[in-house]
Structures are given as structure tokens and as C-alpha cells.
Amino acid sequence: MSDPLVTLVFYGIAAVTIVAAIGVVSLRNIYRAALCLVLTFLGVAGVYILLNADFVAVMQVLIYAGAVTTMLLFAIMLTRSPGSPRSNAANRQSGLALFAVLVLVVLLVLALGTAVWPQTAPVAAQSSVDVLAKQLFTTYALPFEIASVLLLAAMVGAIILARED
Amino acid sequence: MNLALLNPEIALVVLALFVFALDLVWSNKRGIGYVTIAGLAGVAALVAGQFGLNTTSFSGALIVDNFAVFFNLLFLGAAALVVLAALQYGEQFLHWRGEFYGVLLFATFGMMFMASSGDLIAIYVALETASISLYVLAGFRKHDPASGEAALKYLLLGALASAVLLYGMALLYGLTGSTNLAAIGQQIAGQAGQPVTLLAMTLVICGLGFKVAAVPFQMWAPDVYQGAPTPVTAFLSVASKASGFAVLLRLTTSALGPLQSDWQAIFTALAVVTMTVGNLAAIPQHNIKRLMGYSSIAMAGYLLVGMAALAAGGAPSILLFLAAYTVTNLGAFAAIIAFSNATGSDEIDDYSGLASRSPLLALGFGFCLFSLIGIPPLAGFFGKFYVFAEAVNRGLIWLAVVALLNSAVSVFYYLRVVKVMYLNPARDTSPVNVPPSLAVALAVTAIGVVVVGVGIGPIMDTAVAAAQVLR
Incomplete structure (x- = not known):
């Protein structure tokens, strides 16, 4: 990730993935939430490509973005009316959940930011x-x-x- | 790559498939249960033949040692007793019998690999196999909303715990470049000072803490224990817990060995809160299955005392505790199943006067409750004694004192059930009919509770032999 362009692309993909993931849990219409999930999966696939994990990326698109979400959408359509505005169930614990997530994020950033990972010799492509x-x-x-x-x-x-x- | 080492596991999968196929052509669901028990005995014989082998295969992913043999026999024994107890559990259950046995065997299969895997990926896949089978089993009473709720809660919280565990495992891999436990153990020492190493370890322990129902990862336990079909609750409370501790023991001693002081601190804190919350929350319960749920949380707390005291040679006490607890708890659940079959109730108040209605049932249940309290010379006493003694030996005297105080609290709620059975007048004086298979299950476990207690020597020797490989 030394190439500034790659870094830029990474942050772009990361931003899309995170915004879409927030949409999955916060959108009140479950149909839209499911579509956000597709975007999240695609974003993760993009991260895999940046990590040179081509096979995993293709599988991510095929299985998660493709098969899993298709099935999910079918399940939603067959079990409840997707037009209903509050079909994605919510509860009063979103504040607590947000607090817990923020604490976790701070911990992760502190721990991962200072981490020194063991390096191996680069392998041939x-x-x-x-x-x-x-x-x-x-x-x-x-x-x-x-x-x-x-x-x-x-x-x-x-x-x-x-x-x- | 020695395929013969996998014989017991392969035999177990073949047995599960055979049971599914048999279910299609044979309408005698009880007969299928007996076939399952016979098959489990055969698999247990194959496992017992591996005692003393102590070898690894599949690039270290499979470890066949005395430790694995000990746990695998425990799982198989628990599965056989659960099948025996399920044979005559409720009439509506009958319709789904063949699938019930097969899925139970899949769960056992997963647990066996949890105890005999030396590779993070194999451990994770095995854990998922066991978990998914258990989610299905928890929801097996499809006409009962409580059972569905139990399955859904277990699935959602279990998926979260899996994700946490997997994240920890991924970080461990990143830090050491290997998924093999022994290789991680060699590499992790060089990373010991990093916060991320602590984070990885904590995440892994959190994920497995869910599996053994340690506080604060216990929220699922009471609801799932209450809602799941009672034979499944019995299996969850003993086999699932034991499999979690099997993985914890392997991970902490081989992969996380150099971090001993760190995980010792985590286990000490978890032990204190788990024991205390489990015991205090058990006091006001009026449903016997819920009571057993909190009791099993408290038991996880005592086992965590053992984990905190785990040093060179400290593991036999944990294995002994698990063996004693397995026998005792299965007995208690056999009695609960027998009672709910006859009366359709799990309320403690309905146990009033059970001693006069069905003296042997009350006696067997009473034996198991006394063993859970830890009255000598029953099995539960020796389990607690060795674990607490280990804590004292490692200088954790205050922890042993907390455990003893907790044990004293637990006397209250266990004895209350005994009091209701023996001293309260019966509201309904009709005798409680105990079907033969449940009577056998209760007799086997009640005798086991006494035999494990009286014949503690050879069992301790086995536990010591099993734990030797951990160091």
C-alpha cells in the first residue's frame, strides 16, 4: 500500500463499506437495509482485491454479494411486505450499542495502530x-x-x- | 497423514448417516434410539483403543492424545445418556426422533474435534459444527414458541461470539504467521509485550467464554436452558461446556503458554464474577430448568477457578471436575425429564411431596443435588475439592475462599429443592410414573455419582494421564 493511489482507493472503498454497513443496521425499511448489505459485501470484496486475494474476492462477490443476498431478498419478499416503512425491527438499545461499538473501536485503533507485525520475506507473485x-x-x-x-x-x-x- | 487415527470420527459420521437412513424405513423411533446408543458404544470402544497413542497427524491439525481420548469419551458418554433420556421424553417429540439422534451425533462429532484439534481453523470449524447442530436441537420442539425463542437467541448470540472468536484467531495468525497451536506457542513469546497480543487473547477468551457460559457472556444460558427440549438442555449443560473448556485448556497451555500471567488474571476475574452472578441469580428461580441454567453458570465459575490456577500439572483437577459434573448433571436432568413427562411441569413448587409420590425418583434427584452441592463422598465433592485445592496450591487462597463462600450460597437453592421434595406436603398424591429408559439413565448416573466419589483414585490417575500432554 505504498502507492498513494492505492491508499486513496482503499480509503474510498473503506468509506463506502462503512457507510453501507451503517445503513444495514440503521435503515428502517428492511428491503433497503438488504440492498445496503450488497454494497457492504462488494466493498469488502474490493478490500480483498487490494490485498491481492483475488480468489477470495471473487468468492465474496459470487457467494455473499450474489447468492446470499439474493436468497435474503427472496426471504424478505416471501415473508413480509417490503413496502412497510418500519420493517427492520429496532429497539431502545441503540444508544448503548453505539457506546459499546465506540469503546471497541478506540481499543482496536489503539491496539492495531501500535502493533508491529512480524514480516516474512516477500514471495514471488x-x-x-x-x-x-x-x-x-x-x-x-x-x-x-x-x-x-x-x-x-x-x-x-x-x-x-x-x-x- | 494417518487416516486410521480418524476411525472414531468417521464411524460417528457413518452412524449419523445410518440413523438418518434408518429413520426413513423404520417407524420404530425408539428402536432407532437403541441403535444410536449401541453405535455410540462402538465409537467409544474405538476411542478407548487410542489411549496412550499420543500422536499427531494432518500437519498437526489432528492430535490424538490421552487428553483428547478423555474428552471424547466424556462427549460420547454424555450423548449416549442424553439419547437414553430422550427416548421417552414427551410424545410429540417422537415424530422427529431419527433427525434428533442424527443431529445430536453431528454435535458430538464437532465436540470431538474441538478436543482433538491442534489447529485454529480446525478448532473453529469443529466448534461451528457443534454449535449449528445445537442451535437446531434447541429449536426442536417446533410447536413450542419458547423452544423457537431459545434457538433464535442461541443462534444470534452464538454468531456474535463466533465472530469475536474468529477475530481473535485472525489476530493470532497475523502475529505468529501460523494457525498451528504449537507453532503459535513458539512465536507468541516474541510478541508478548504488544497490546494487540493481549487483544487477540482477550477476544479468543471472550468467544470461548460464551461457549462455557461464563459471566458476562452468560445472557443466553437461562433462556436457552429453559426453552430448549430438556434432553438438549442436559447435553448443552455438560457436553457443550466441556468442549469449551477442552479448547480453552489446549489454547492456553500450548498456543498462549508464554502469556500465562495475562490469561491467569483474566480467568481470575471471570471466575469471581461468574461464580457470584450464577449463584446469586439462582436463588430466586422457581423453574427447575432455569435454576439448573444458573447452576451451570456457577459451575463454569468453579471451573474458571481451575483455569486461573492452571500451572504445570494443574489441569487434572479440571478434568476430574468435568467428569464428576457431567455424571451429576445428567442424572439431575434425567430426573427432571421423568418428572415433567409425568406432570408436564418444570416448576419447583410442583415437586412438593415427591418423596412420598415416587421415593426412588426423589432419592436419585436428591443424590445428584447433594453431589452438585459437594457433599462427600459424592462425585461433586471431589471435583470441587481438587479444583479449590489447586487454587490454594498456586497461592490463590483468596480465590479459593470466594469459591467456598459461593459454594455455601449454592447450598441454599439446591437444598430448597430437596426440602420441597421431602418436607412439603404433596398437592397431588398420585405416584409419578418413571419409564424404564429414564429409570436406567437415572440409576446409571446416580450409581456413577457414588462410584466416581468412592473410586476417585483410578479416575484421578486417568485425569492425570490425560492432562500430562498439556505441558
Whole structure:
């Protein structure tokens, strides 16, 4: 991120992501909140691209910005009327939540701002897909397999809860 | 990469799939339960065969050592007893039986990997497998709004806790360049002075604190315990808590070993508030499941005393406590299930005169409550004794005193239930019918409570052998 242009782009993307994320929790119309979520996901994908994580960025767009939000919007449309102005439930704890978030932000900025991260020697540029694939089927073969059971459990669970008696 | 080391876990997944398939073709849901129990016994035999193996595989992601064997046997035993207790829990539950067993097995699968993983990513994925299965199980009584509320609260707060845990793990990775616990342990010493290291550690402990229901991450526990189907509550209170402590023990001793003084301070503070809040909040409760919820928070507090006193060789007391607590609590829940089956009530007042209505049920429940108080020579006494003694040994005498005072407070609310059962006149004198499977579950645990207490020697030896690998 030494290039000033990259830094500028980063701050632009970060600003869009944060504003959109605030929209997700503060907009009273749930349909608009869901659309803000798409923007948040896209912003995060942009950050991934700036970090040279091309594969993760593409997956972020495909799965989160694409599949997850599409499903979310369908669920909203099928379960409640999206036109209702106060469809995104709110409670009186937003002040407390804001306070907690601000405390957390201060702590994070203080801790991360002073952090010295260990540096490794720069590696030759290569496609992150190759590296990920190799890692997934060697070092991380076991978590990969556990994740398959996780998905199965989630699928079975969703059917149990959604199916009519 | 030694695939044979995974035999018990593979067998467990195959068992879960078999149970799902069997559910489609066999209408005898109780029979499926017995198949599940037999299968769990088989898996437990495979796990027991790994005792003394002490090896790692899959680039350190899988650790098969005595510690893992100890916890895996604990999870499998708890799952089998929960299935036994669920066999005759409420009639409407029957319709969903096959799925219930299968999802319970998935939860057990996740917990087994939580205890036997040496890699942050594997631990996280295993934790999610267990959690998602438990969310589903908590909402299993679909006709009951309280059950749905429990599942939703558990899911939302659990997702938040997961995010916190994951953030901490990501920072640990950034600081050390590795997700392997042993490798993190070697690298983290060089980062010990940084605020961000403390932050990473705190976030990880917060995330896992949710799992074990430590204050201030306990808000979900009473509601979920009350709303979830009672067999699921039993499983949550013992197996889920034990799995959280398994991960905490592994993380603190291997990955965060160099930060011992820091996490010791965190665990000390958590222990004090967790014990105190759990015990004080339990006093005014009038629903037995809610009471057990707060009681389990208090128990997490005693276990955190053990974590605070965790130094070289300090872990056996925690393992012993967990074993004693598992047996005791499962017994108590078997009694609660038997009572609510017969009367449809979980209110403590309705337990009036249970001793005259059903003497054996009252006796078994009473045994478990006395063990929870910590009356010698029952299992619970030795659990508390060794944990508190460990705190004294490490110079945390004041912490042991606070724990003892808390224990004294807990006598009040446990004994109140005993008093209601034995001294209050029965409003309804009809005998409480205890179905055979619940009677077996209650008998096994009540005998276990006595046997663990009387035969403490060999069990302590096993716990010591299991904890040896932590250092």
C-alpha cells in the first residue's frame, strides 16, 4: 500500500463499506437495509482485491454479494411486505450499542495502530488459487473435511426447522 | 497423514448417516434410539483403543492424545445418556426422533474435534459444527414458541461470539504467521509485550467464554436452558461446556503458554464474577430448568477457578471436575425429564411431596443435588475439592475462599429443592410414573455419582494421564 493511489482507493472503498454497513443496521425499511448489505459485501470484496486475494474476492462477490443476498431478498419478499416503512425491527438499545461499538473501536485503533507485525520475506507473485488449493488439500485437509460435515449438519438442520409437520 | 487415527470420527459420521437412513424405513423411533446408543458404544470402544497413542497427524491439525481420548469419551458418554433420556421424553417429540439422534451425533462429532484439534481453523470449524447442530436441537420442539425463542437467541448470540472468536484467531495468525497451536506457542513469546497480543487473547477468551457460559457472556444460558427440549438442555449443560473448556485448556497451555500471567488474571476475574452472578441469580428461580441454567453458570465459575490456577500439572483437577459434573448433571436432568413427562411441569413448587409420590425418583434427584452441592463422598465433592485445592496450591487462597463462600450460597437453592421434595406436603398424591429408559439413565448416573466419589483414585490417575500432554 505504498502507492498513494492505492491508499486513496482503499480509503474510498473503506468509506463506502462503512457507510453501507451503517445503513444495514440503521435503515428502517428492511428491503433497503438488504440492498445496503450488497454494497457492504462488494466493498469488502474490493478490500480483498487490494490485498491481492483475488480468489477470495471473487468468492465474496459470487457467494455473499450474489447468492446470499439474493436468497435474503427472496426471504424478505416471501415473508413480509417490503413496502412497510418500519420493517427492520429496532429497539431502545441503540444508544448503548453505539457506546459499546465506540469503546471497541478506540481499543482496536489503539491496539492495531501500535502493533508491529512480524514480516516474512516477500514471495514471488503467483495465482492465489494455486496456493489455496494446495493448502486446502494438504495442510488444511482435515478442517476441509470437517467443514463438509458442518454443511451437512446445517442442511439437515435447516430442513428440520423449515419443514411442516 | 494417518487416516486410521480418524476411525472414531468417521464411524460417528457413518452412524449419523445410518440413523438418518434408518429413520426413513423404520417407524420404530425408539428402536432407532437403541441403535444410536449401541453405535455410540462402538465409537467409544474405538476411542478407548487410542489411549496412550499420543500422536499427531494432518500437519498437526489432528492430535490424538490421552487428553483428547478423555474428552471424547466424556462427549460420547454424555450423548449416549442424553439419547437414553430422550427416548421417552414427551410424545410429540417422537415424530422427529431419527433427525434428533442424527443431529445430536453431528454435535458430538464437532465436540470431538474441538478436543482433538491442534489447529485454529480446525478448532473453529469443529466448534461451528457443534454449535449449528445445537442451535437446531434447541429449536426442536417446533410447536413450542419458547423452544423457537431459545434457538433464535442461541443462534444470534452464538454468531456474535463466533465472530469475536474468529477475530481473535485472525489476530493470532497475523502475529505468529501460523494457525498451528504449537507453532503459535513458539512465536507468541516474541510478541508478548504488544497490546494487540493481549487483544487477540482477550477476544479468543471472550468467544470461548460464551461457549462455557461464563459471566458476562452468560445472557443466553437461562433462556436457552429453559426453552430448549430438556434432553438438549442436559447435553448443552455438560457436553457443550466441556468442549469449551477442552479448547480453552489446549489454547492456553500450548498456543498462549508464554502469556500465562495475562490469561491467569483474566480467568481470575471471570471466575469471581461468574461464580457470584450464577449463584446469586439462582436463588430466586422457581423453574427447575432455569435454576439448573444458573447452576451451570456457577459451575463454569468453579471451573474458571481451575483455569486461573492452571500451572504445570494443574489441569487434572479440571478434568476430574468435568467428569464428576457431567455424571451429576445428567442424572439431575434425567430426573427432571421423568418428572415433567409425568406432570408436564418444570416448576419447583410442583415437586412438593415427591418423596412420598415416587421415593426412588426423589432419592436419585436428591443424590445428584447433594453431589452438585459437594457433599462427600459424592462425585461433586471431589471435583470441587481438587479444583479449590489447586487454587490454594498456586497461592490463590483468596480465590479459593470466594469459591467456598459461593459454594455455601449454592447450598441454599439446591437444598430448597430437596426440602420441597421431602418436607412439603404433596398437592397431588398420585405416584409419578418413571419409564424404564429414564429409570436406567437415572440409576446409571446416580450409581456413577457414588462410584466416581468412592473410586476417585483410578479416575484421578486417568485425569492425570490425560492432562500430562498439556505441558
